[in-house]
Amino acid sequence: MTMKRIFQYLSATALALLFAGCYNDFDAPAEEAVYTDADLVSKGLTYISIRDLKEQFWSRTGAGAGSVASWAIDEPLYTRGKVISTDRYGSLYKSLYLYDESSESAIELKITTGNYLFYPAGRELFVELKGLVLGNYRGMVSIGAASANSSYSNDNLEVPMLVREHLHRGEELGMTAADTLVIDRTNYATLTDDALGRLVRFEGIESVHGKAKWGYQNNFPNYFANSTSYDRTSEGELNGVTWADFIGGTPTWAAWGSLNGAPTTTYFYGSAWFSYDKTNPGENTAAAPGNYVVRTSGYAQFRGAPIPADGATVDLTAIYTKYTNTSGRYITYQLVILDEDDVVLK
């Protein structure tokens, strides 16, 4: 074999080899089509509005606000709404709120983390209800999955595959003024449980630091973790940390820090009181109308931002929720702030 021949064979082989492996070429998929009602109907599903869904829940289960009650849906139903919440800033966890403008009703969906990525605020969302479980927790109805724990009426729908089977994105509708219910000093008495789960803007509301006259008569602001609550009147040291060390000069929306001298981090819920009528002692054990508690998770990115000073007036936009004890008493209306910018000082 001559050198020339050898070179020829080898070059031919080399060329062949160059074209041999093309493993890296993956075409990007096309953008998925948005869902419409027609798609759901064609699956044999019937529409039910969020309002009707919640009404059916209460009537089927006959439950009181505090009780653990579930409705495992096996009818071929679907509902739809607009996503009005974002969990991007950490104040919501594994949860999103859906608002149906036509029935002016909202409901919570218990899913997994990072919902702002998949179901951003302003997006229409269709929910196939068959196989999901509607449950009540201390006065708030939510759509989720079956819970194994008898203390909870439903649980989060966490398996991504199942989430995608039940939730379908519709059009991008965008957030509009109609999505937010506006409440002020003149009309707060009109706020009912119909608005639970909705975005509500409380205009001209006062931030109150002090002891509430209603319910448990807690001191506000206070912080809660590991079954214990801390506020400025907490006696002595808090597991080795004084109130001054814990919260410093200005109370913040929530707290995060190390207790017990241990390096492990504890995340504290923060509760702050906002009111239109702070002297009202309320009836029985329920909070007086016009009094609301902003409850913020220790995981919220804005936990370190200060709560408006005692007496300050603000406009505050939040998700309106309810929280009772297991007997349905000691009703408090809790607000979940989604973003630091939702609180505007007047």
Next chain:
Amino acid sequence: MKLKQLFTLLLSVLTLAASAQTGGVRGRVVSRAGRAALDGVRITMTPGDRTALSASDGAFLIEGVEPGNYALRFETPDFEPLTIAVRVDRLVHDMQAVVMVPASQREALDDSIFAEFDVETGSDAQSLPTSLSASKDVFNNIASYKFSEMRFNVRGYDSQYQDVYMNGIRLNDALTGYTPWSLWSGLNDATRNQENTTGLRISEVGLGGVGGTTNIVTLPSQMRKGLRASLVSANSNYRFRVMATYASGRQDNGWSYAFSLSTRQGGNDYVDGVYYNAFGYFAAVEKEFNARHRLALTVLGAPTERGAQQASTQEAYDLVGNNYYNPNWGWQDGKRRNARVRDYHEPLVMLNYIADFSERSRLSLAASYRFGQNGYSALTWQNGPDPRPDYYRYLPSYFERDGNPAGAAMQQVYWQANYDNIRHFDWDNMYQTNYLQNDPADEALYGPGRRSNYMVEARHTDQRDLNFAALFSHLFRNGSKLNAGLALRRNRTEYYSEVKDLLGGDYWADIDKFAERDFASTPEAYQNNLDYYFAHGAAHAARKGDKYSYDYYAHVAKGSAWLSYAFSVGRLAVTAGGEIGFANMWREGRWRKGLFPDNSKGDSEKLDFLTYKGKLNLAYRFSAAHVVEANVLYMQQAPDFRSAFVSPRTRNTVTPNLKEERIFAADASYNLRLGDLKARLSGFVTTIRDQAKVLSYYDDVASTYTNFAMSGIDKLHFGLEAALSAPIWRGLTLNAAVSWGQYTYDSNPDYVQTQDNSAAVISRGRVYWKDFHVESTPQLAANIGLAYRSNRNLFLSLDANFYDNMYLSMSPIYRTDEVISSGMTPADIAYIRRQENFGSAFVLNASVGKNWSIMRKYTLGFSLSVNNILNDQDIKTGGYEQTRLVKNTETAVTSYQPFDSKYFYMFGTTYYMNLYFRF
């Protein structure tokens, strides 16, 4: 007249006297097939270690030899090594034709046969087992090939204890010490010329450590002339391989050259998503200026892309129904797309200059440069649920533990049916999610475009490795030999991560997501490149090809000088050697990390280590047949770069208590050689002290990402090796080998655990693993087999291998006090600390081959080997404990339970068929 006669007589007497010193041996090496001349055959004469190479006509000559009895060993690739006893008188003895017999082609051993480890703790490739080189030692020869299926490590040593040289330069990785086989992976023919020493023997190119040395010689003048081409079809690592190599042999004009090209393509029959798309190229050219001076240039590279396998838990394997489930891939565009793909091209250029001052003195100078890039891809995500299909929360066991048997049952159904591809990555969902991203808050910071939540990154370790070595050898007239050398190395490796595929998005916001969670109100804290942030007001919006997350250099400078002297005292051969050197290393951060603004950019503390070695080899030759050997070594070496820094991706902090590693080793052997019967029995003991190791992982006890730095790790290895290769009848040979060892951890190392986000110390203490076993190699391996070679070059072999005492790689966390809660009894503690033993395995392998000689010049042949004939798919070959813990907060006292361990399994029956052609 008388005067003339007298003069002639005197002259002849004088000549005779002179020739009393000029005995020697000559001959002509030929192949049995057609008596074709064999050039480039290495001939070694012992005692004395004289070497020669056969010329293009097969002729060789060794002269200037004292009369006596010698053994001549003939070695060349593709032929069976041949040893002939020869007696040298006062004249040059002419052996006439020395006939060598073609050997059977063995299955190629390259790094592709080992499954990829994909350890979650963030460290990169696992080391390869030690046995990848061909060896003439009877035990290593069997162990290398036959035990490689179980990732067997000779004497339990990791690959960093085996020294691999090329043309006199030690090429073990500068940062990890691992053997560099991947640099020339696929270039088997070009790197076939190897000089090996085993165990504690001193080699010609360096003293070596405990695991032997291999020196690959790529000088084209030493490669046998001719073309070799082969075609392989297989189903265990790749589907096919094509290789062609041509060597010109030593030509009359003093030039010689060689080149080789190869490719390996395709996947295998067992694990999905694993594939090879690899090439190899090699070119070497050499010029002999005269008989004394030679200059050679070698260029080689192995550009490779291959998909990796990830181990999974037994639960996942059982749900899928086989032990080869690979969670690394998902369907895209009708094809399997693997998230973890290795992509590297690291060429090596080497220049060698050899000067033979005389027949007895040689100086060899070598310089090499290795460069290129090495990337390993991974899926990464900013937020949202873990997209990996076998994440613990998506498995039935999670639902069970949660008290949800109905949920567990449903998950089991989904997994078993692979409902909606639950077993695989959902690439489509990731693209759709990325398409959705258009938050005005992001646009304000990063500009228009989609901010990717998911992307594929490639973690790079791009090396620039410069080496220089000088070797000097001198053979004294009394037969003793001096070898001396100097080696210098300077390495700078860039570690960084690169945006490889944005999966439908436009950019990736380069921030630290864990720091953002904890320090959201101070944007400086969660910047990965603080200087960029100050200059632009926002983090970098990284696009495809951009670096992101971290960027630093590892600097290593090493030097050593060594000397060895070999001499004989009667029947005792002694070789003694010493080496002294230094190692210098430091980290140079290129970016300022927001969390550690004062301790991340720029040079770290410069670490200096002293290294040294002392070795002694003793061999007592009772006769040519019986030799007893004893060897001892004491050495101190520098720790590797990876264990020197607590969190090199984020800061310059050095591992506390970092020290040089010290090794003491001793072994003794009895070697028997009766004709073609070879046997060896050895005992060895090795202690390794003061190793360091760093892990980074999410700690469930502290609920944060941590760095766990261990120091003072000691190991004790001792055991026995025995091997036999005995011809039984005609062409039938029996081979047998046993390696029995006890490789354990000999101390409870100290550890310091720091929070990655803040460098705060979370805990300190000890890892209680003394007397637990060193992982990932069977501590008992035994082989018995038969090999047959007929007169017509038909080869058959059958091997039965038995393995036992293989242990799972331990997570140090489970053996600390942090996971002990107050309710635990001693039995509970022992249970959480126990180490899993894999149990025994039995494997049967066979091969057949034949070659034909065509027109006396060409050889055509094939070999087919079939492994794991019994198709046992339940043999674990490795695995590791996870670092996560299940936290039980339901009980009165928080208690912890380890996550399930992850395993690798041996493939079922596989075949490897090689068709080759040579001339």
